[in-house]
Amino acid sequence: MSRILAVDDSTSMRQMVAFTLKSAGFDVAEAPDGVEALEMAKKEKFKLVLCDVNMPKMDGITLVKALRQLPDYKFTPLLMLTTESGPEKKLEGKQAGATGWLVKPFNPEQLIATIQKVIG
Amino acid sequence: MSTASSEISDSGTHAAASSPNEFLTFTLGDEEYGVDILKVQEIRGYDTVTRIPDAPDFIKGVINLRGTIVPVVDMRLKFKLGRAEYNEFTVMIILNVAHRVVGMVVDGVSDVLQLTPEQIRPAPEFGSGVNSKFITGIGALDNRMLILVDIEKLMTSADMALMDSSSQSLQ
Amino acid sequence: MAIDITRFHQTFFEESYEGLDAMEAALLRLTPASADAEAINGIFRAAHSIKGGAATFGFKAVADFTHLLETLLDEMRSGERETTPVEIDVLLRSVDVLRNLLNAARDGQNADAAVVGRLADELASVLHGGSTSPAAASAPPASAPASEGWRIRFEPKAQLFASGNDPVRILRELASLGPTTVRCDTAALPDLTDLNPEACYLAWDIELRGSCPRDAVMEVFAWVEDECHLMVAPLAPVAPAQPAAATATAPVPTPPPAPAPAAEPPKVVPLAAPAREAAAGDTRERRSEPPRGEGGSIRIATEKIDSLVNLVGELVITQAMLQQLASGLDPVQHEKLFAGLSQLDRNTRSLQEAVMSTRMLPVDFVFSRFPRMVRDLAAKLGKQVRLVTSGEQTEIDKSVIERIADPLTHLVRNAIDHGIEKPEQRVAAGKDATGTMRLSASHQGGHIVVEVADDGRGLDRGRILAKAAERGLPVAESMSDAEVWQLIFAPGFSTAAEVTDVSGRGVGMDVVKKNIEALNGAVDIASEAGKGMRVTIRLPLTLAILDGMSVAVADEIFILPLSSVVESLQPRPEQVKRIAQEGTVVRVRNEYLPLIDLREWFVLPGPKMAAHQSIVVIVEAEGKKVALQIDDLVGQQQVVIKSLETNYRRVRGISGATILGDGRVALIVDIGAVVRLLAHPANGVGIAA
Numbered sequence: 001m002s003r004i005l006a007v008d009d010s011t012s013m014r015q016m017v018a019f020t021l022k023s024a025g026f027d028v029a030e031a032p033d034g035v036e037a038l039e040m041a042k043k044e045k046f047k048l049v050l051c052d053v054n055m056p057k058m059d060g061i062t063l064v065k066a067l068r069q070l071p072d073y074k075f076t077p078l079l080m081l082t083t084e085s086g087p088e089k090k091l092e093g094k095q096a097g098a099t100g101w102l103v104k105p106f107n108p109e110q111l112i113a114t115i116q117k118v119i120g
Numbered sequence: 121m122s123t124a125s126s127e128i129s130d131s132g133t134h135a136a137a138s139s140p141n142e143f144l145t146f147t148l149g150d151e152e153y154g155v156d157i158l159k160v161q162e163i164r165g166y167d168t169v170t171r172i173p174d175a176p177d178f179i180k181g182v183i184n185l186r187g188t189i190v191p192v193v194d195m196r197l198k199f200k201l202g203r204a205e206y207n208e209f210t211v212m213i214i215l216n217v218a219h220r221v222v223g224m225v226v227d228g229v230s231d232v233l234q235l236t237p238e239q240i241r242p243a244p245e246f247g248s249g250v251n252s253k254f255i256t257g258i259g260a261l262d263n264r265m266l267i268l269v270d271i272e273k274l275m276t277s278a279d280m281a282l283m284d285s286s287s288q289s290l291q
Numbered sequence: 292m293a294i295d296i297t298r299f300h301q302t303f304f305e306e307s308y309e310g311l312d313a314m315e316a317a318l319l320r321l322t323p324a325s326a327d328a329e330a331i332n333g334i335f336r337a338a339h340s341i342k343g344g345a346a347t348f349g350f351k352a353v354a355d356f357t358h359l360l361e362t363l364l365d366e367m368r369s370g371e372r373e374t375t376p377v378e379i380d381v382l383l384r385s386v387d388v389l390r391n392l393l394n395a396a397r398d399g400q401n402a403d404a405a406v407v408g409r410l411a412d413e414l415a416s417v418l419h420g421g422s423t424s425p426a427a428a429s430a431p432p433a434s435a436p437a438s439e440g441w442r443i444r445f446e447p448k449a450q451l452f453a454s455g456n457d458p459v460r461i462l463r464e465l466a467s468l469g470p471t472t473v474r475c476d477t478a479a480l481p482d483l484t485d486l487n488p489e490a491c492y493l494a495w496d497i498e499l500r501g502s503c504p505r506d507a508v509m510e511v512f513a514w515v516e517d518e519c520h521l522m523v524a525p526l527a528p529v530a531p532a533q534p535a536a537a538t539a540t541a542p543v544p545t546p547p548p549a550p551a552p553a554a555e556p557p558k559v560v561p562l563a564a565p566a567r568e569a570a571a572g573d574t575r576e577r578r579s580e581p582p583r584g585e586g587g588s589i590r591i592a593t594e595k596i597d598s599l600v601n602l603v604g605e606l607v608i609t610q611a612m613l614q615q616l617a618s619g620l621d622p623v624q625h626e627k628l629f630a631g632l633s634q635l636d637r638n639t640r641s642l643q644e645a646v647m648s649t650r651m652l653p654v655d656f657v658f659s660r661f662p663r664m665v666r667d668l669a670a671k672l673g674k675q676v677r678l679v680t681s682g683e684q685t686e687i688d689k690s691v692i693e694r695i696a697d698p699l700t701h702l703v704r705n706a707i708d709h710g711i712e713k714p715e716q717r718v719a720a721g722k723d724a725t726g727t728m729r730l731s732a733s734h735q736g737g738h739i740v741v742e743v744a745d746d747g748r749g750l751d752r753g754r755i756l757a758k759a760a761e762r763g764l765p766v767a768e769s770m771s772d773a774e775v776w777q778l779i780f781a782p783g784f785s786t787a788a789e790v791t792d793v794s795g796r797g798v799g800m801d802v803v804k805k806n807i808e809a810l811n812g813a814v815d816i817a818s819e820a821g822k823g824m825r826v827t828i829r830l831p832l833t834l835a836i837l838d839g840m841s842v843a844v845a846d847e848i849f850i851l852p853l854s855s856v857v858e859s860l861q862p863r864p865e866q867v868k869r870i871a872q873e874g875t876v877v878r879v880r881n882e883y884l885p886l887i888d889l890r891e892w893f894v895l896p897g898p899k900m901a902a903h904q905s906i907v908v909i910v911e912a913e914g915k916k917v918a919l920q921i922d923d924l925v926g927q928q929q930v931v932i933k934s935l936e937t938n939y940r941r942v943r944g945i946s947g948a949t950i951l952g953d954g955r956v957a958l959i960v961d962i963g964a965v966v967r968l969l970a971h972p973a974n975g976v977g978i979a980a
Contacts (some may be wrong), residue, residue: 010340012303013347014784017298052341068453074489074830077455081344091517099512105346107356117464153514170956171847171940173893182939182948184956187605189948191939220938282939 001045004115007051017081020108021115035067035108038066041073048077048119050102050117053089061096062106065108068097077118098105141237141258144212144267146228147203152230154259156272159215164231166210176281183223185214192223198280209274214230222282224275233266235259240268303344304397305590305937307353310337311393312659315386318379319662326367326374326400334382335364341389350396353389356407359414360385366418381417383663384412417650437964440469440500440526441508447519448474449490462510469501472962498526502534596649603646604641604931607836608950610639611928615952640929643836647688654732654741659695661703661730668707675714675725682732687739691830694810695741696773698803702743702826703728705799710824720821722746736831738854744825750776750818758784776816780804791879813963829963837932839949841925841957842908845895848957849921849948850930857909857916859924864903877907877918884909888920892944892965912962918970919960928952932959944968 004026011032020030026069028116029046031037041049049067053060060080066075079100082089090101102114127267143154161192167256169181169192176199182189192212204225243255254274275282301912314337321330338361345353360382366372388402388410390632395402443465447458467469476494480486499508508523532860614632622629658680669676687695711717713728718724729744750773759778766778779800807814811829831837866878867886875886886907890897900922908919929948935942935958946961 010303010306010344012306012344013535014298015302052343054336058334066516077457081343083339083346090501094454094514094517097454105344105349106495118460168955170948170958171893171943173894173895173959174942182935182956184950184954185949187608187933189933189935189938189950189956192476222938281940 002117003029003046005029005031005037005040005046005049005051007031007034007049007055007060009052009055012080013052016108017111020111024047024112026117034060034066035056035064037063041067041070045072046076047056048115048117049073049083050079053093061092061098064093064096064098079114079118087115140231141235143233143235143266143268144213145233146211146226147194147197147228148152148226151201151227152264152266154233154235154266154268155213155215159217159271161214161216161221164223165214166212166225167222173242179281180225185221185223186219188223190214190223192225193275193280193282196225196227215271215275218277218282218283222275233259233261235261235266238271243268250273262266292860297348300348300397302391303348307341307344308390309340309834311386313337315383315663316659318383318386319666321379322372323376323379326925328368328370331364331368331374331449335361338364345396345961348742350392352402352407353392353396356389356411359411359418359525363414363418363529377417381410381413384774385414385702426969438500441497441503441505442522442524442526442691443499443508444494444522445497445512446492446494446521447515449487449492451491451515451518452489452698454515454518456518458491458495461511462497462514465497465499465508467754468503468507468511469499471500471711472498472756480724523788531684534573536816561780593908595624596646596689598649599646602707603643604836606639606645607929607931610635611930612952612954614831619839643929647836648686650689651691652689652690652753653684654739655680657692657699658683658730660696660700664700665703665707665728668704672708673713674707674711676711676727677725677729678730680730685732685734687732687830691739694806695828695830698806698828699730699741701799701803706743706745706747706824710745712748722938739830742825743828743829744823746823749820749822749824750779750816751820755779770882772818773816776818780814814969837930837949837959838927839930839959840907840908840927841951842891843919843923843925844893844921845894845897847893847894848951848955849889850957850959851908851910851919852926852946852959852962854911855912857907857911861905861909862903862907864901867902875902877902882916884916884918885968886918886920889960890920890922898951910962912966913968915966917962917966919965930959 004021006014006028007030008017012031015033018030019030029040029044031040033055033108034051037051038051038058040046043114049063051060051063051081055063060082061107064078064080067076067078068113077095079094080098081104082093082101093101093112099118102111106114124147132193142157144157144160145154147153155224167183170180172179172191175181178194180192180194182191184190194204195201209228210225211227211229212225214221214223215230239261240257242263243252243257245252254270254277255267256270257268259268274280317330317334317337321334327348336356336583342354342357342361345351345357361370363378363382364645367374367378372378392402392407424955445458445461447456451458462471462473474496476496476850477492479492479494481492486492495694505523505969511652512519512521513632547840607692614636617625617628617632620628636836661680662678665676665678706728712720712722713726714724717726725847727744727746731744731861732739734740752772755775755778756766756768756770762781762784764778764781766775780803781801786798804814806829810830813826815829816824817827818824837850838853838855840856841848841850843849860879862879867876868878868883874889876883879888886902888899888902889895890899902920905920905922906924908921908924910917910919930951932947933949935945935948943959944961944964944965946954947959951957
């Protein structure tokens with residue numbers, strides 16, 4: 001089963017994402033902030049990482065940069081969850097090495113569709 | 121005949137829904153009384169009671185009922201009926217009224233009876249030991265006369281001194 | 292496939308309310324001087340989280356409103372906008388409106404649109420200096436007319452893989468838009484020896500047939516636009532091919548109809564990375580979470596904790612019972628049993644402490660509501676008040692915290708309303724124009740002490756005496772100050788000249804006292820005319836379990852709280868003295884302490900014993916010592932406090948009951964009440980009054 005890492009400091013969002021993806025057959029792990037996410041990523045190779053941008057301790061963009069430094073994650077799809085539709089945040093994300101983004105709010109079906117497109 | 125030492129009823133919250141026609145009867149002095157069976161939780165013998173300071177004489181004190189502190193009232197003292205003796209035959213009826221558990225000491229428990237509406241007559245205004253405002257009727261069965269008491273109303277009334285109105289507001 | 296996400300709503304609401312509290316606390320601490328990016332960023336993040344969740348879970352009103360907040364906060368955190376009292380004020384009021392919106396969303400109702408609209412307009416006008424529509428969702432440019440299909444040239448840059456993107460995925464997605472013909476262009480592929488496997492050398496020419504709009508095609512490449520060269524041209528020669536630039540195709544924000552500038556002018560926002568890493572400050576705002584250790588925290592329903600506490604209580608009783616049964620056995624013969632029981636006792640104690648501590652919360656939970664309340668109330672009454680709190684981290688049992696909230700609120704309101712004078716009056720009296728309120732909490736002995744103090748005008752002794760006499764209460768000029776202050780706890784008492792809608796109706800102080808006494812606590816007042824007043828509340832640390840000393844009086848067993856016991860002794864006859872009309876005292880070293888015969892006090896049967904033939908236990912409460920005469924010392928044990936009031940009522944002088952090892956009920960003596968009744972006898976001495 002493909003394992004996904006969902007990172008968001010909002011418990012309700014995290015739970016929703018995890019639940020949604022699990023119901024689509026994905027195996028999902030959760031982390032509440034970038035620091036924990038990085039630790040988990042070091043211990044286990046995830047097939048895809050979904051992370052929020054605004055988080056305490058380590059924000060999404062920094063997390064993406066850090067993940068890209070890990071050899072296991074050079075080519076792993078890293079998707080950012082952002083509410084900001086302006087181009088700067090997306091640009092910043094891409095410059096950090098993110099694969100793409102998902103704009104909040106999204107509905108569960110959109111989420112599943114996107115994830116399926118990326119990791120099939 | 122008697123259902124001693126058994127738990128009979130429940131929380132008593134839905135007791136008022138149907139008109140009660142099942143009564144537990146007991147004796148106090150020379151009279152027989154009946155109370156709604158749904159208010160009766162269980163029947164016990166008379167156990168060691170811990171005295172409560174500053175309480176009227178008819179409130180004997182409190183007992184430990186499986187971990188809960190329950191006050192005990194001696195109806196014979198309260199209504200001055202018969203002699204209040206405490207021996208191996210003394211019985212305590214544990215009631216569940218107004219979300220509280222209360223015990224009352226009586227002379228003896230008789231049985232559980234079903235009374236049809238025809239067997240219940242309206243309460244006369246004579247003075248009996250129990251104030252007539254708490255009497256809901258007189259049950260007549262065979263040759264027995266049963267004084268039917270609204271036990272919840274009685275126990276929650278001010279002169280029973282079981283409940284403190286101001287402390288209730290703090291719950 | 293419908294997925295029901297309403298199951299996450301509860302968590303969302305809990306989080307959002309916490310977030311709002313954090314925002315409010317941070318806003319209250321914010322002053323133009325202390326407004327650094329880190330502080331504002333914390334507030335921004337809280338708003339951002341709420342907006343994200345609200346949008347996801349479909350609470351549009353909340354999301355839309357929060358968006359305005361977020362926009363304003365964003366400008367403040369980036370330094371684009373200065374933080375002035377105007378912003379702080381409108382943000383604070385917005386927090387209130389947002390709370391209402393959340394309530395409405397949670398209860399499935401509609402919030403007061405007028406109120407929301409007004410504040411939304413206010414936010415907008417602060418933002419733009421004119422009314423405007425909320426930040427316009429950028430309108431996408433009109434789609435190019437669909438043609439018979441598209442010719443697409445997709446040429447990824449070499450580093451495409453490094454962003455985790457996969458051309459195959461993109462091609463697959465294109466294929467889902469319509470029938471495609473794909474041809475791979477390998478022209479740029481170097482020799483194997485020169486090949487860098489992490490680089491992309493391939494390009495693709497794709498023909499996508501069908502009537503799908505251009506946008507749909509561009510959408511597929513959204514993530515990789517800046518990592519490739521892309522050309523999209525209609526298949527049928529409709530118009531001159533329009534090569535799409537490889538740069539941002541993000542739609543240009545259309546200016547809102549109003550003349551005001553767009554809410555999101557394209558700008559690079561230099562967010563200081565240190566601001567994000569200010570974790571300590573931010574997590575502190577999430578007050579409901581205790582300082583996070585390695586393991587984080589989980590939410591637990593309080594019923595589960597309560598049930599744990601009950602179970603531990605039962606365990607304590609059972610263990611006491613076992614101890615009791617074992618006490619009749621020979622310790623030498625049953626050495627192992629005794630060792631086991633001793634171990635059990637230690638384990639039970641530890642377990643009990645651990646469980647009790649799960650229910651302990653910092654008193655800050657209650658204190659946190661006061662900064663806002665003090666601020667608003669002071670403003671409303673035209674006074675200047677500064678609130679100083681200390682000891683916020685003092686931990687109290689959760690149920691105690693909940694029940695002192697109201698009394699404290701009343702005391703604080705009273706102090707601001709009646710205690711603290713208006714600025715002019717204060718200055719005239721030589722005081723600082725700004726009054727100070729102090730809220731503090733601390734552990735003292737086996738108790739929690741909470742104090743509410745102010746530096747206002749203090750209590751008016753004369754007025755109180757007059758009012759009391761008016762109401763028929765027994766008063767005398769000779770009463771000490773302490774006794775006079777106690778008068779204000781009488782029901783319906785109020786010396787306030789006017790009844791404000793805040794206080795003065797006289798329904799307060801007696802309820803405060805009742806509530807505190809219901810917690811087995813006590814209230815004391817100290818006051819100095821012109822200087823101020825201090826209310827001291829003493830509460831037991833926990834409501835459930837007590838270390839007690841069991842004593843025998845007549846044929847009953849009573850429990851004395853061990854924390855109140857000073858010592859016990861058998862006095863010599865010459866130590867005991869009768870003082871006419873006052874009672875009996877016992878001399879212990881250099882003190883003369885009032886002697887209370889518990890048999891007499893509790894009206895128990897049996898002959899009265901002389902003190903020197905009995906045991907006397909010295910107890911202390913509220914700073915006073917009293918000697919209690921009992922028949923015998925029985926032992927020391929932990930007892931589980933059972934309420935008398937559940938099925939009976941409150942008994943003066945008794946704080947509760949417990950069940951002993953042998954199943955009997957023992958009453959727990961309320962030492963504080965005894966001390967107090969001795970000092971201020973209602974009628975006569977003793978509780979049989």
